[in-house]
Amino acid sequence: MRVLVIEDEPDLLSALAQALREGGFAVDEADSGTDGLYKATEWDYDAILLDLMIPGLDGWEILRRLRAKKTTPVLILTARDAISDRVRGLDIGADDYLLKPFNLTELLARVRALIRRAVGRPDATFTLHDVTINTVRRTVFRCGQPVVLTAREYAIVELLAHRSGQVVSKTQIYEHIFDETDDTLSNLVEVHVSNVRKKLGREFIHTIRGMGYVVDR
Amino acid sequence: MWLIGRSIRLRMVVWCAAVLMAVLSGYAAMLYYEVRAARLAELDGQLDTVAAGLEASLRLFPTQELTGEDPPPNESPEFAPPKPDRVPKERPGTRPTPPGRDRSRQPMPLNPPSGPLCPGDPNAIYFGVWRTNGTEIRSVGMTRDSSSPIGASSQPVHSTRGPNREVLVFGPQRTVILVGRPLGRVEAELTHFAWLLFGTGAAVLAVGLAGVWVISRSIFRPVARIADAASRISQTNLSERIDPASVELELTGLAVVLNAAFDRLESAFDRQVRFTADASHELRTPLAVIRAHAELALSQPRTGDELRKTIDVTLRMTERMTHLAEQLLQLARADTGEAVLHHEPVELDRVAEEVVAQLVTLADEKQVQIELTTEPATVSGDETAPGQLFGNLLSNAIRYNLLGGWVRTRAGRLQGIVEAHGGRIEFDIPGVGSTFRVILPTTQ
Numbered sequence: 001m002r003v004l005v006i007e008d009e010p011d012l013l014s015a016l017a018q019a020l021r022e023g024g025f026a027v028d029e030a031d032s033g034t035d036g037l038y039k040a041t042e043w044d045y046d047a048i049l050l051d052l053m054i055p056g057l058d059g060w061e062i063l064r065r066l067r068a069k070k071t072t073p074v075l076i077l078t079a080r081d082a083i084s085d086r087v088r089g090l091d092i093g094a095d096d097y098l099l100k101p102f103n104l105t106e107l108l109a110r111v112r113a114l115i116r117r118a119v120g121r122p123d124a125t126f127t128l129h130d131v132t133i134n135t136v137r138r139t140v141f142r143c144g145q146p147v148v149l150t151a152r153e154y155a156i157v158e159l160l161a162h163r164s165g166q167v168v169s170k171t172q173i174y175e176h177i178f179d180e181t182d183d184t185l186s187n188l189v190e191v192h193v194s195n196v197r198k199k200l201g202r203e204f205i206h207t208i209r210g211m212g213y214v215v216d217r
Numbered sequence: 218m219w220l221i222g223r224s225i226r227l228r229m230v231v232w233c234a235a236v237l238m239a240v241l242s243g244y245a246a247m248l249y250y251e252v253r254a255a256r257l258a259e260l261d262g263q264l265d266t267v268a269a270g271l272e273a274s275l276r277l278f279p280t281q282e283l284t285g286e287d288p289p290p291n292e293s294p295e296f297a298p299p300k301p302d303r304v305p306k307e308r309p310g311t312r313p314t315p316p317g318r319d320r321s322r323q324p325m326p327l328n329p330p331s332g333p334l335c336p337g338d339p340n341a342i343y344f345g346v347w348r349t350n351g352t353e354i355r356s357v358g359m360t361r362d363s364s365s366p367i368g369a370s371s372q373p374v375h376s377t378r379g380p381n382r383e384v385l386v387f388g389p390q391r392t393v394i395l396v397g398r399p400l401g402r403v404e405a406e407l408t409h410f411a412w413l414l415f416g417t418g419a420a421v422l423a424v425g426l427a428g429v430w431v432i433s434r435s436i437f438r439p440v441a442r443i444a445d446a447a448s449r450i451s452q453t454n455l456s457e458r459i460d461p462a463s464v465e466l467e468l469t470g471l472a473v474v475l476n477a478a479f480d481r482l483e484s485a486f487d488r489q490v491r492f493t494a495d496a497s498h499e500l501r502t503p504l505a506v507i508r509a510h511a512e513l514a515l516s517q518p519r520t521g522d523e524l525r526k527t528i529d530v531t532l533r534m535t536e537r538m539t540h541l542a543e544q545l546l547q548l549a550r551a552d553t554g555e556a557v558l559h560h561e562p563v564e565l566d567r568v569a570e571e572v573v574a575q576l577v578t579l580a581d582e583k584q585v586q587i588e589l590t591t592e593p594a595t596v597s598g599d600e601t602a603p604g605q606l607f608g609n610l611l612s613n614a615i616r617y618n619l620l621g622g623w624v625r626t627r628a629g630r631l632q633g634i635v636e637a638h639g640g641r642i643e644f645d646i647p648g649v650g651s652t653f654r655v656i657l658p659t660t661q
Binding site: 012022104 | 494510
């Protein structure tokens with residue numbers, strides 16, 4: 001899952017990015033409104049964390065312009081605690097609102113919840129065939145037995161499982177599991193998929209030639 | 218007394234009572250004396266008539282009888298009583314017969330012409346006639362001493378003596394005629410009249426004061442309405458105002474003054490709300506940073522370097538919050554009037570040099586060139602304030618500059634701005650590049 005953090009306070013931005021990465025997300029960073037809006041419209045993020053008071057374009061303007069093009073879930077992070085500010089943010093198109101200072105655990109949970117809602121899987125734990133995925137603990141069970149996956153492998157499983165029944169291209173997988181700082185080759189995706197097949201069974205991920213991969217519903 | 222001093226309504230009533238009482242008692246006194254004078258004039262008329270009758274009777278008396286001298290003997294028969302058939306029903310008192318007079322020269326009866334005198338009638342008229350030498354000719358019903366009264370003149374002299382009204386007049390041959398009657402009923406009537414006046418006056422006063430009390434309440438009703446409106450505004454919505462057009466003319470001024478007070482209150486309140494909101498916003502960011510880093514550090518085992526970074530961030534944020542706290546404290550002191558503003562000469566050129574020296578590293582990072590021209594300029598004020606102001610302006614100028622841009626700083630004196638009192642900041646933003654001018658009053 002790849003998220004974008006738009007925040008002008010460098011110390012907060014670094015902490016957020018680190019926390020999200022340790023939580024299994026691929027994280028892009030933007031420290032100004034213009035940079036943030038550019039990235040937000042250029043890539044398909046799974047979620048965006050947006051500070052309202054940033055130089056350049058302010059948070060509301062970014063949200064307004066983003067909503068004209070994309071439906072990416074947006075979580076507003078702000079020091080503005082007035083009810084009117086929250087209402088305004090939510091009415092413009094934000095999906096959630098978190099007041100500074102916030103708890104990191106809560107923040108991660110809210111981001112996960114936002115992503116689940118966006119893909120239409122409100123339950124944090126779900127089962128496909130004989131594979132059960134817990135998106136909170138980031139664990140996978142096959143026939144009740146825990147399966148050890150690497151972070152990347154888990155990310156691919158979660159991505160495909162969230163979009164079960166849809167074909168997901170290699171580029172899409174690449175874009176969702178690596179962030180802007182990664183310069184790994186895209187053929188690494190094939191390596192990770194083959195490793196997942198070894199651990200969860202060949203039938204779990206199907207290859208659609210020339211298009212990508214799919215996990216059956 | 219305390220209440221009267223405090224209450225306008227009571228004061229109004231007291232004043233009205235005083236004025237009403239003065240007017241009413243003035244009129245009552247005037248009326249009383251007019252009526253009394255009329256009644257006495259009536260009495261005096263009666264007495265005058267009697268006195269005139271007596272005088273007429275006396276003219277028929279022999280001159281010797283009136284003067285007290287012995288008459289020539291041949292003249293005596295002419296002085297017979299004018300109406301011998303008129304016999305008095307009685308003869309009150311006896312008059313001493315002068316020696317050497319015979320019975321044929323007994324004086325005739327002398328009665329008031331208005332009618333007989335009734336003893337026991339409290340209003341009975343009495344009279345007395347004296348010769349000019351002080352001896353009495355006649356007296357009827359006199360209760361007073363029978364010596365001749367003094368003070369008579371050719372005109373009747375009226376006076377009140379004790380409980381009686383009397384008239385004193387000269388008769389023929391300078392005899393003295395005194396006619397009197399007790400005031401009796403007249404006095405009682407006048408007393409009654411006085412009481413009537415007093416009662417009426419008291420009633421009018423009571424009605425008047427009740428009226429004043431009622432009117433004063435209606436006068437203060439609009440004031441109470443304004444007070445209600447004011448208290449409603451101060452309790453609920455500070456942006457509401459009293460409409461000066463809707464209050465009585467006399468109270469428009471009060472409404473305007475109250476509105477002005479509300480204006481000031483509202484703007485002060487707004488400032489405070491805005492300031493606390495800003496302060497809370499400013500505090501939330503460093504708190505968020507500290508909390509995020511601390512939670513991150515604790516979420517899993519960290520290396521010494523990672524922990525060091527967390528502590529470093531925490532320290533920096535603490536400094537930021539300390540600075541904020543100091544600013545808050547300063548503002549709180551300014552609010553309560555405790556602000557100690559040191560007015561001491563501050564050399565602006567030196568301050569500018571220091572600020573620029575502190576910001577050189579930041580400018581180098583941004584590859585911004587700083588130019589500084591100074592000339593001696595001294596302002597009066599707190600030394601740290603101009604430094605903070607320049608620091609903020611300059612660091613913003615550097616931070617939001619183009620890569621490789623420039624900042625020119627000049628500290629010096631403006632001609633003709635000496636009269637500037639407070640100080641102000643002006644700026645032009647003509648597209649690319651901005652100019653900020655900070656104008657401070659110089660020390661004289």
